Every structure is written in C-alpha cells, then in structure tokens.
Amino acid sequence: MATIRDLARRCGVSVATVSRVFNNPDAVTRETREAVLRAAALLGYTPSAPARTLATKRSRMVGLAWDTGHRGPGWRHPFLQELLVGLKTALSERGYHLLMLATGEDADGHLRAVRRHSLDGVVFIDDGTADPALTRLAESGVPCVSLDRPVTGRRATYVTSDNAGGAGAAVRHLYERGRRRIATIAGPGRTHPGAERLAGYRAALAALGLPLRDEYVVEGDFYLGGGHAAMRRLLALDECPDAVFAAGDEMAVGAVRAALEAGLDVPGDVAVAGFDDIEPASLVRPALTTVAQDRAGFGAAVAAALISMIDDPDAAAPPPTVLPVRLVVRETSGPPRAG
Amino acid sequence: MATIRDLARRCGVSVATVSRVFNNPDAVTRETREAVLRAAALLGYTPSAPARTLATKRSRMVGLAWDTGHRGPGWRHPFLQELLVGLKTALSERGYHLLMLATGEDADGHLRAVRRHSLDGVVFIDDGTADPALTRLAESGVPCVSLDRPVTGRRATYVTSDNAGGAGAAVRHLYERGRRRIATIAGPGRTHPGAERLAGYRAALAALGLPLRDEYVVEGDFYLGGGHAAMRRLLALDECPDAVFAAGDEMAVGAVRAALEAGLDVPGDVAVAGFDDIEPASLVRPALTTVAQDRAGFGAAVAAALISMIDDPDAAAPPPTVLPVRLVVRETSGPPRAG
DNA sequence: CGGTTTCATGTAACCGGTTACAGATAAATC
DNA sequence: GATTTATCTGTAACCGGTTACATGAAACCG
Incomplete structure (x- = not known):
C-alpha cells in the first residue's frame, strides 16, 4: 500500500501538497496536481480513511441504528431494501458510507459506537416506538435522522410519509x-x-x-x-x-x-x-x-437531511421531511354490489 | 473525548498498560486492570476505532458489496432483512461491524474501498451473475464470502442453501x-x-x-x-x-x-x-x-466463514456452506381431483 | 525600484492508538 | 546470597493522514 509519503517522494513534492491535491485541489498548481494524480493512479494510491478520520475527526460514515426487537424480532420494515438502496446511493454520491450498528450491547451502545468511530451522523430505523437510548443519542448533538418517528434534539429531525x-x-x-x-x-x-x-x-x-x-x-x-x-x-x-x-x-x-x-x-x-x-x-x-x-425518496431525503446538518455544524436541524404518497387503486375498492 | 493518555495519566500508568488492559488483559495485574477499567468507565473512555485501525491495519469491519442492477434495479433478495439481521448479529458478537459499500463508481470501487478502510473481509450479495470486478476482488486475497454464488479465490468461499x-x-x-x-x-x-x-x-x-x-x-x-x-x-x-x-x-x-x-x-x-x-x-x-x-442461518454462516478466514490469515478458505432447507406444505400441493 | 500582497509549497506537530524493546521487580533456583 | 527466570510496566517509534505556520518567489503598486 502506497502512502502519502511514497507519493510525495515520487513526485518530488511534500506530503502537504499531495494532501492538498485530494482535499483542496485549487490550492495547488495545475501541473503539480496533475502530476500527483498521475502518480496516484499509477501507484494505485488511495488516502487511508482511518488516518484521515483520525486527523480530522470526521469519518464520512454515518451509522445505521436499525433496531428490531421493540415490537419483537418479527418486525419488518415494509420496504427496507429500497430504503437501504436509496440511502446508500444518496450517501455515496456525497462520499459517505453507511456503517451498520449492532443492536444489543447495553442501551448506550449506539452512542458509544458514534464516538468510537467518529460517526458523522446516525440514521434510525425502528418500529416507531420511542427508545430512551435513541432519544439520548438524538439529544447528544450528533446529527440524527429517524424514519417515521418524531425525534427531539437540536440536530435531529425525521422523514416520514404523508x-x-x-x-x-x-x-x-x-x-x-x-x-x-x-x-x-x-x-x-x-x-x-x-x-x-x-x-x-x-x-x-x-x-x-x-x-x-x-x-x-x-x-x-x-x-x-x-x-x-x-x-x-x-x-x-x-x-x-x-x-x-x-x-x-x-x-x-x-x-x-x-x-x-x-x-x-x-x-x-x-x-x-x-x-x-x-x-x-x-x-x-x-x-x-x-x-x-415514495420508497426511493425516503433514502434520498434521509441522506439530504443528514448531510445538510453535517455540512453546517452549527445549523439547527431542518424541519421534518414529509414525502408525498400515491393512491394505488386495485380491485378491493371496486364498486359496491349493484342495488 | 478522553484519550488513552488522559486515562494513563489519571491512573498513573503508561499508555502501553492502558492499551494492554483492552487488548491483552492477562498481561496486566488484576489491580491495575481494574483501576484502569474503573477510570475508563468514569471518563466514558472508548478506544478510537480509526486510531486502532491505523496502528494495526485491521478495522474489525467487513464490507457489504451489495450490488443490484445486474438483473436490473428491480432485483430483490427474497429475505434481505433477515439476512442482514443475522449477519449483523453474528458479526457484532465477534466485535465486527458491517460497512455498506457503494455500488457504482468504477468497476474496482469495492477493491479500493477495501484498501481505503482496511476492511477485514467482504460479503457479496448479488443476483448470482458473475461480475468481473467481484471476481477480481475475490482473487485479491481479501477474505470474501458470497451468497448463492460460487467464487474462486484462495480466501473466498460461499454460502448457499441446499x-x-x-x-x-x-x-x-x-x-x-x-x-x-x-x-x-x-x-x-x-x-x-x-x-x-x-x-x-x-x-x-x-x-x-x-x-x-x-x-x-x-x-x-x-x-x-x-x-x-x-x-x-x-x-x-x-x-x-x-x-x-x-x-x-x-x-x-x-x-x-x-x-x-x-x-x-x-x-x-x-x-x-x-x-x-x-x-x-x-x-x-x-x-x-x-x-x-434457513434465513437466520445464512447470516450466521456467512459471519462464521468470514471470521474463520480473518482469524487465521494464512488458512485456505473453508469449503462452501450448504444450509438445509425445509419443505413447507400448504394448499397448492393438495390431493388431485378425485377420479 | 523597494515594499507589500498573493500564491504555491514545505516543515513539523498532531490525531489516538499499538507494540517492540528495554528496564525493573519479584520469584525461583542452586 | 548470587544468578537466573518470569512477570509486569514504561519509553518511544510508528501507523498515514491533516493543517497551522513559515518561507520564498512572483505579481503588483505607486
């Protein structure tokens, strides 16, 4: 694995310059930038996520606190798959990843996971039942977005359907x-x-x-x-x-x-x-x-709300997103029996 | 956020000792260990995952390469939710987390993500169609487990039903x-x-x-x-x-x-x-x-296969896991019309 | 032309852990 | 009691990035 220093040496520049190429490209001459990028492609260099997280305290990861179990382990989200696809896609477009948080542990496991991994935010999916641990998490200041469940907290909001x-x-x-x-x-x-x-x-x-x-x-x-x-x-x-x-x-x-x-x-x-x-x-x-x-819309809305809070650390949470719904007429609502 | 040095100072020990308390408890006197743990609980100390990953090159995270799209975005896994729950649970029992990998990017995005995040392994979920990028990943030496799809690679295996x-x-x-x-x-x-x-x-x-x-x-x-x-x-x-x-x-x-x-x-x-x-x-x-x-079994089997490879870096991949299935008799197989 | 700005770059400290190695202390052995 | 051995602990280098600050060169200015 090539490191930033390998790359710097190879290009005859300092590590700071290489770092800038990736984080603040405009601060670097075009020639230098292109040379660095060429060398990076050649060496297959990719900045190390943990190192970056360690230095910046931002992980570009959001946790998924997906709890089943309040309403029994049998609880199933009606469209989890589309939700995850939408969320994953929308997040990845902005360079974020989703980390699935383990259920269980003690009540504050999620909060600890947030600190452990320097998570930039958290998404809740649950059955809508209030859980004190999640509430505490939402009130801890970490950007939080929940699904179908109002949350309180300065940097917490939710997405739901109409x-x-x-x-x-x-x-x-x-x-x-x-x-x-x-x-x-x-x-x-x-x-x-x-x-x-x-x-x-x-x-x-x-x-x-x-x-x-x-x-x-x-x-x-x-x-x-x-x-x-x-x-x-x-x-x-x-x-x-x-x-x-x-x-x-x-x-x-x-x-x-x-x-x-x-x-x-x-x-x-x-x-x-x-x-x-x-x-x-x-x-x-x-x-x-x-x-x-709006199945696809859910994930996108969650990502949007989350990222808006992450990008502006001292903005208040955006108002809840309410997604439009659509009536699908099939057979069970046909006309009444004649007479 | 308390760091390991804060904790060390507070307990009057060195950082090495604190580190050992968490990673190799037996190497530390019981008294010392307990004192450190007490202080840790008091300060709410949790070792930083990125710092640990940086130092050890092991992230205790496995990637989830969940690609839809080969058979069209409409493809759905028949029981994704149970699968994820099972996987997440089994992994978290061993201290691992699941990182959802973004689809898209270029073909080798997953491989790059593995290196970027120092992922310890990867799980594939797809529609069973062979994808050259995944094949390359499986052959790159990263522990890989796929679902319902044979894979080749020294440290790659798969889980499927009978x-x-x-x-x-x-x-x-x-x-x-x-x-x-x-x-x-x-x-x-x-x-x-x-x-x-x-x-x-x-x-x-x-x-x-x-x-x-x-x-x-x-x-x-x-x-x-x-x-x-x-x-x-x-x-x-x-x-x-x-x-x-x-x-x-x-x-x-x-x-x-x-x-x-x-x-x-x-x-x-x-x-x-x-x-x-x-x-x-x-x-x-x-x-x-x-x-x-065996819906719950899938996740557990994947986790078991993955972790066995992770734990022993130069063991070959375990043989494929074939889960038993169960016939569920309902109405469509009732007796033929009399006569 | 000297002085001030602007801009690209470099140096080095720092993020928070792990761990090889050395040192100290206590226990065991002769 | 001296020597060896086992056990515990500490020092300091290192992992791979980011970034405040310093530096030097070029551009601008009257």
Whole structure:
C-alpha cells in the first residue's frame, strides 16, 4: 500500500501538497496536481480513511441504528431494501458510507459506537416506538435522522410519509366509490404512522360530512392476524361497514380474508384499502387498493437531511421531511354490489 | 473525548498498560486492570476505532458489496432483512461491524474501498451473475464470502442453501401426492440457485423412475410474469403436467394464476410448489407449498466463514456452506381431483 | 525600484492508538 | 546470597493522514 509519503517522494513534492491535491485541489498548481494524480493512479494510491478520520475527526460514515426487537424480532420494515438502496446511493454520491450498528450491547451502545468511530451522523430505523437510548443519542448533538418517528434534539429531525394525507386519500376514494359506512383498522397508537393515519381518517370523514363512530375504529397491530381479528369485530357490528381503511397492508389482507370467510364479497359487500403497498398487495386476489409511499425518496431525503446538518455544524436541524404518497387503486375498492 | 493518555495519566500508568488492559488483559495485574477499567468507565473512555485501525491495519469491519442492477434495479433478495439481521448479529458478537459499500463508481470501487478502510473481509450479495470486478476482488486475497454464488479465490468461499435437495424434496412431495407428470419452471441457468434447483428436479425424477421430458422444463426469470408465461406454455402441451415445481415463489404464484385463468383448479388439476417461502407465499390463496430456506442461518454462516478466514490469515478458505432447507406444505400441493 | 500582497509549497506537530524493546521487580533456583 | 527466570510496566517509534505556520518567489503598486 502506497502512502502519502511514497507519493510525495515520487513526485518530488511534500506530503502537504499531495494532501492538498485530494482535499483542496485549487490550492495547488495545475501541473503539480496533475502530476500527483498521475502518480496516484499509477501507484494505485488511495488516502487511508482511518488516518484521515483520525486527523480530522470526521469519518464520512454515518451509522445505521436499525433496531428490531421493540415490537419483537418479527418486525419488518415494509420496504427496507429500497430504503437501504436509496440511502446508500444518496450517501455515496456525497462520499459517505453507511456503517451498520449492532443492536444489543447495553442501551448506550449506539452512542458509544458514534464516538468510537467518529460517526458523522446516525440514521434510525425502528418500529416507531420511542427508545430512551435513541432519544439520548438524538439529544447528544450528533446529527440524527429517524424514519417515521418524531425525534427531539437540536440536530435531529425525521422523514416520514404523508400518512394523514394518504389515509385521507384512501377514505375519499372509498367515498367516491359510493361507500358511506367507512370504518378503519388503525395501527398501534404509539407509532407515528399509526396515529397519523388514524388522524387522517378522522379528518377525511369530517371533511366529507360523515359521522365519526367510535365502533368504526378498531386498533390492530399492523399484522395479518390483527387485521383479521379487527375485521371480525367490525363485521359483528349491528350496522356493518361497507368499506374499511386498514392502516397497513398486512392488516388489510387479513381483513379481506376475514370478509371472504364470512361469506362476503370483496369489494361487492365491503371494500378495503390498505397502506404501504407491500409486495403481496398486488399478488393477492382480489388485489389490494392501497397507498404507496415514495420508497426511493425516503433514502434520498434521509441522506439530504443528514448531510445538510453535517455540512453546517452549527445549523439547527431542518424541519421534518414529509414525502408525498400515491393512491394505488386495485380491485378491493371496486364498486359496491349493484342495488 | 478522553484519550488513552488522559486515562494513563489519571491512573498513573503508561499508555502501553492502558492499551494492554483492552487488548491483552492477562498481561496486566488484576489491580491495575481494574483501576484502569474503573477510570475508563468514569471518563466514558472508548478506544478510537480509526486510531486502532491505523496502528494495526485491521478495522474489525467487513464490507457489504451489495450490488443490484445486474438483473436490473428491480432485483430483490427474497429475505434481505433477515439476512442482514443475522449477519449483523453474528458479526457484532465477534466485535465486527458491517460497512455498506457503494455500488457504482468504477468497476474496482469495492477493491479500493477495501484498501481505503482496511476492511477485514467482504460479503457479496448479488443476483448470482458473475461480475468481473467481484471476481477480481475475490482473487485479491481479501477474505470474501458470497451468497448463492460460487467464487474462486484462495480466501473466498460461499454460502448457499441446499437448492438441489430442496428441489428434490418438492418433487418427491408432489410425487407422493399422486402426481406423475411433474414439470418445472426453472430459474435462469446462469444463476447458481437456478441451475441447482433444476439439477435437483432432474435427479429426483430419475430417482423416482419418472421420465425426463424436455418439454416439461421451461426456463423462467424468477419473476411473476415469467412464471405466468411459462405456465401457459406448459398448459398448452398435448399432455399437460399435473404438477409444477417452480424454482422461485414469484414464478409459482404466476403459475398458479395462469392455471386459474385457464379454468383449472389448483391443486385439483395441477399442483404447484415453489421455492424461497417469500412472504406472499402464505398470503395468496391457495397458499403456496414451497421450500423454505434457513434465513437466520445464512447470516450466521456467512459471519462464521468470514471470521474463520480473518482469524487465521494464512488458512485456505473453508469449503462452501450448504444450509438445509425445509419443505413447507400448504394448499397448492393438495390431493388431485378425485377420479 | 523597494515594499507589500498573493500564491504555491514545505516543515513539523498532531490525531489516538499499538507494540517492540528495554528496564525493573519479584520469584525461583542452586 | 548470587544468578537466573518470569512477570509486569514504561519509553518511544510508528501507523498515514491533516493543517497551522513559515518561507520564498512572483505579481503588483505607486
């Protein structure tokens, strides 16, 4: 491995000059710069990241605090892969890398990892449940961006979808398809998307002049079984809904299944709309009407927020990013049974 | 941030002693060690990773070369999330971290990243298509472990599932359910799982004494549309199969759909089995019989292979790990229509 | 033309660890 | 008690960069 001194000697310049070629090219004569770059290419020289980090205290790495386990190890992000691709791509365009932080250790493991590696920032992905350790990290001054979860901290912000707007769009869509008794299977209230989607549902009903019935709001757990159980409760009501907005696709699939099992037709007797546009949504029959999030946009937005804070060490955190969503109409929200 | 010298001064010992406390505790008196550890806890001291890397040339980080894009950006790993969790967990237990490598740059970007960050090893995740840059990396001497893709290189090995065995199990299962005209929708032959699953299908037919008919082997692309199209071709045959083993679940779902569209009953007229046990497999109706892989085991196996190579710098690569698979019987392989 | 600026470059300290080697002390051996 | 050996600790060089400051040359100026 060639070092900066090898390169300097070979070019007959000082190490400072070589360093400048890579960090502040304009401070060096064009000829010198080109000679150094040529020699670098020849020797296969690449500046050592740890050495640079040691000297500058900036690692050009951001940590990924990806915790599963609050809601059980079974928790899965609906589109982790696209998220990571987007994040990785956007970060790498700016010269940053993603370091996956280990879960476990003690509660402050992440904070220690940040100091250990001189991380420039941290991204949280979790199930939206507040974790005191993450909160402390966000308040420690390290630039932090979380997904779908409000955070406090001078240099902490978050990225989320327009959950309320998407829920509203789904409800309006059901209304336009002639439904008037629109229920919801909500997500857990302690999660941000769960709470926001419920708020959006309520707001939309109010805007449409529909009554808000308590019995039409059932809380689920974002999982298939929860959606199934919730739907059974809704179907047992005296005045059973003719449409259901489920705050998550898995719950929506469970709801459809419960309706079919009860001998109802979907969408004939009851229409269903979900949220997230998970892969199975288009694979099940009837295919699920749902609200799709801007998957690629998430990663890019996280990277943008993070880098803006990193670049300006004493700027306050940018306001939360709210990404637009898009209603995807499929089969479960078809027209009601004639008559 | 407390440094090793702060700690040394505070404890009245030398930096060497402090260093030893963390790296070679037995070389230090118990009293001294405990005093240092106490002080470390008090000051919140954590050894700096970059400084350590600089001095030792070992970063305790492994790169994740996760390339999408060969088979198009749409390529998705069937269980990336479990894979990453397993990998991250297994690595962190041994004190290693995962650094996500950026795609793009020029072809040798990964190799440069390895040198830049003094990475101790690299994990490949891709769609199984050979990429010359990765091959070069594997042959460069860096410990490499790839997923579902044979690699050459003195310190390179791979982890895969028992693809042939799983395919055989699926075929035998269909046979036991009374099927005799068993076709397959294969994956692309250039991918390792595609080739292996086809081999397993062939071996099983031979072992069961069933004839091997060329027209019963149709190559798909692992996607829904490919499975659908392949099934249509199979159904158009003079003697149409009564069972289909699809080498991937998405193709299996497409095949089921094509059969249903043709007015056939699944499994009454034609049984279907898939491979991978993707999430939708249990969500579609009829639910898909498939071969499940050891999702958690993958990450652990990769970490084990990698660390064994890292720990012993001049050992050859361990042999490939082949993880057992498990047949998951659901509805699409039910009994044939009576009569 | 002397004095001031500007610009490109070099020198050397520093970032925070590890570790070879030497030195000191205590234990073991004869 | 002297000598050897084992055990613990310290000194200082080194890993490969960055950067404050100094230096010297060229450009500019009245």
